[in-house]
Amino acid sequence: MTSDTPHSQPVPAASGAPAPAAREGAGQPLVQLKDVNKHFGDLHVLRNINLEVRKGEVVVVIGPSGSGKSTLCRAINRLETIDDGEILIDGTRLPSEGKQLARLRADVGMVFQSFNLFAHKSILENVTLGPVKVKGTKPAAAKELAMSLLKRVGVDNQAGKLPAQLSGGQQQRVAIARALAMKPKVMLFDEPTSALDPEMINEVLDTMVGLAKEGMTMIVVTHEMGFARKAADRVIFMADGQIVEQATPEEFFTNPKSERARDFLGKILNH
């Protein structure tokens, strides 16, 4: 972490910059973060994060590594605890432990960088486990749902295989289907394409673009600027644990306001 932003300094753009207008049909805030702070030891990894994501909105979080964007994403379903502030999902404060937390997590789909498919279960079982064990869906109905989701992400012909038998791109699409099977209110993507071979990135991004078009609320941490341009309603730029800037993709990529964002974009777009 650089030292040019001392801890005492108030957050500049997080609450200052007006959030751009969301697309039509977007509703009330579904995910709210209020004054969220987190430390890893001495490292202040999230600094006074304030963020609202409305229903149906697609928010892309970008920023240099170590900026806290993955931590932010993981904090929203409490895979990371926070030190203070509060996080609300659909108006409900994220509980700290127990069954209530599990129930709320079921409403928040999560896609990981390293897929994390259950290694000992078949592709089909990966998708049906949540509906059957968490929601109490009948196995037959869960299977039907799972097959339709697998078909939608284009891997229904692999249903009987184990995760290790699939390519990275296929595994990540199964992971998306697994999350969708819980019928989540919001989907979190934590660098979903960073562990993929280049030729597999697009198949995953296409699936995500499809989801976005269908109106899924999404928070996507990514380095894929193409996806941000194509599917995002809003781009959030993070650096040093703060939200430095947020704007529409068009505005952010053509006319970034902060020095940090200009610097970052200069580095990633000119190579």
Next chain:
Amino acid sequence: MDLLSEYFQSYLTALETYDVVAALWVNIQLTFWAFLCALALGTVLALMRISPVPSFQWAGAAYVNIFRNTPLTIIMTFCILVLVFQLQLNLSDDFDFNFFLWAIVGLSVYHAAFFCEAIRSGVNTVPLGQAEAARAIGLSFLPAARYVVLPQAFRGAIAPMGNTLIALAKNTTVATVASVPEAAGLMKTMIEFRPDVIMAIFATFALGFVVIVIPIGLLTTWLSKKLAVAR
């Protein structure tokens, strides 16, 4: 040559007087039941040690450290002298069966500590992301452990669990201090009354245990390869 056949004849009469196979069968039964109990208890202990609740973690660790570091003979003697003779805690009205059950208890509580640690080593072979993914689809601790973490942990723990099972099979000889009519006790009796064939008696019991233990080793090696989780 005469001397050798004479020795062999004496050995055969010893085998006719004492039923070695029946005694070894008792060891096999002790191994089987103590394995089931110790595995069950060890799984519960492992769950406690990986649970998010500090008091459970503490209790699990305390159990393991007490029983893993206590000699089995002391645990077995304690069961018999204190729990049975002093406190009159009987598990069965049948005198011999009571001791048999207490021997299983002693073996189980001792080896549960080792099974717990073997399972925990298996848990360490499961990437953290597996548990995170389980939590992310809304499974709480126990269902996540049951459906995602433990099935993979057991597969990764087959080799160390096999080692513990082998130790358990051989440790069933300690049941002799609980007056269970098993192989080590019979060997002691045979040596006492038939010192003329002492070498053959030792060889017989050694071979008996080798025959019991080798299949366990072969089976666990085969299973650990067959059930390995592809990542």
